[in-house]
Amino acid sequence: LDKELMTESSLFNPLADIKVKVQSSFMVSLGVTERAEFHSKAHPGTFPHSSPRPFGTLQARNKAMFIQNLASISSSSELRSTALFGHLGGRLVVPNTGVSLLIPHGAIPEESSWEIYLAITQRESSLEPEGPEVLLGPEVSCGPPELAVSTPCALSIPHCAHADPQHWSIHLKRRTQQGKWEEVMSVEEETTSCYCLLDPYACHILLNSFGTYALIGEPISDCAVRQLKVAVFGCLSCNSLDYNLRVYCVDNTPCAFQEVVSDERLQGGQLLEEPKLLHFKGNTCSLQISVLDVPPFLWRIKPFTACQEVPFSRVWRGSPRPLLGAFSLERFSPATTQLCCTVCVRQLQGHEQLLHVQTSVLE
Helix, strand or coil: CCCCCCCHHHHCCCHHHCHHHHHHHHHHHHCCCCCCEECCCCCCCCCCCCCCCCCCCCCHHHHHHHHHHHHHCCCCCEEEEEEEECCCCEEEEECCCCEEEEECCCCCCCCCCEEEEEEEECCCCCCCCCCCCEECCCEEEEECCCCEEEEEEEEEEECCECCCCCCEEEEEEEECCCCCEEEEEECCCCCCCCEEEECCCEEEEEEEECEEEEEEEEECCCCCEEEEEEEEEEEECCCCCEEEEEEEEEECCHHHHHHHHHHHHHHCCEECCCCEEEEEECCCCCEEEEEECCCCCCEEEECCCCEEEECHHHHHCCCCCCEEEEEEEEECCCCCCEEEEEEEEEECCCCEEEEEEEEECCC
């Protein structure tokens, strides 16, 4: 980079001047460490993972620590952070969700302080995609919306698309004061009112005005890929001989997984294996969930259905209830306390993932 790093103030010069500069320096600026990061007034329980990247292979001790950390996840329907900012600016973060707002130096008038919030709407978004469109990440609000900054702020929103421009057309939408959604821009186009930079896991947006934003994707080929996180939870049923397995596929964004964990916590469910990444294609093929390698003479599947199929549309368009498969396993004797099996999640004519379950059913 020229001299060898662009200053943050030069990044946030008027939008018409930043088209070329931003491409090489935008990601550097989002990682600025000199500015204070504000986490105050945030819900303390958030997904214990620092970025929305897919999970790698964890060693056994790290896996145990990962599962223990799930106890801290918030059950709130809205994740929200609020803090006071002055002329120096700073960064507001919803912890461990991949959502942040960078407020540059000079965006707020001197000798002024503004209370700014950043919120993620969990559960069902108010945005209803049209036709083949799908929602690719959380609905994010920053505000108050009536505040006007003198230089653009940078909003980062995680997404779940394998963002190949040959297969996806991705758009940024904003909710109006009347509650309707309008398109702001396509992330591939240039505009003087907004600027987007899409990386593999998030979209970074330069904004002149606060409000509520969401990313929409329209597949333009059958090879468009929605990246999903597959997870399996388990718990004993009221009948102590039965053990329930529940399989989920959610968007590969940290905040989507939080919702599942908070729901499972209410049901007494345990995460049985680290989640894995599934590349789900827009080829209209359904998803199959199977339970394999159940130990004979110790366990049996009730009601003798080891494979369940989920329609393509339910997986592709996302669902407010992301539970995709539920299985009940019966042990023949109370003396059997260990369960070992494999959960296979596969798209027909597509990708598959295996989750190896090995757990003590009495824990």
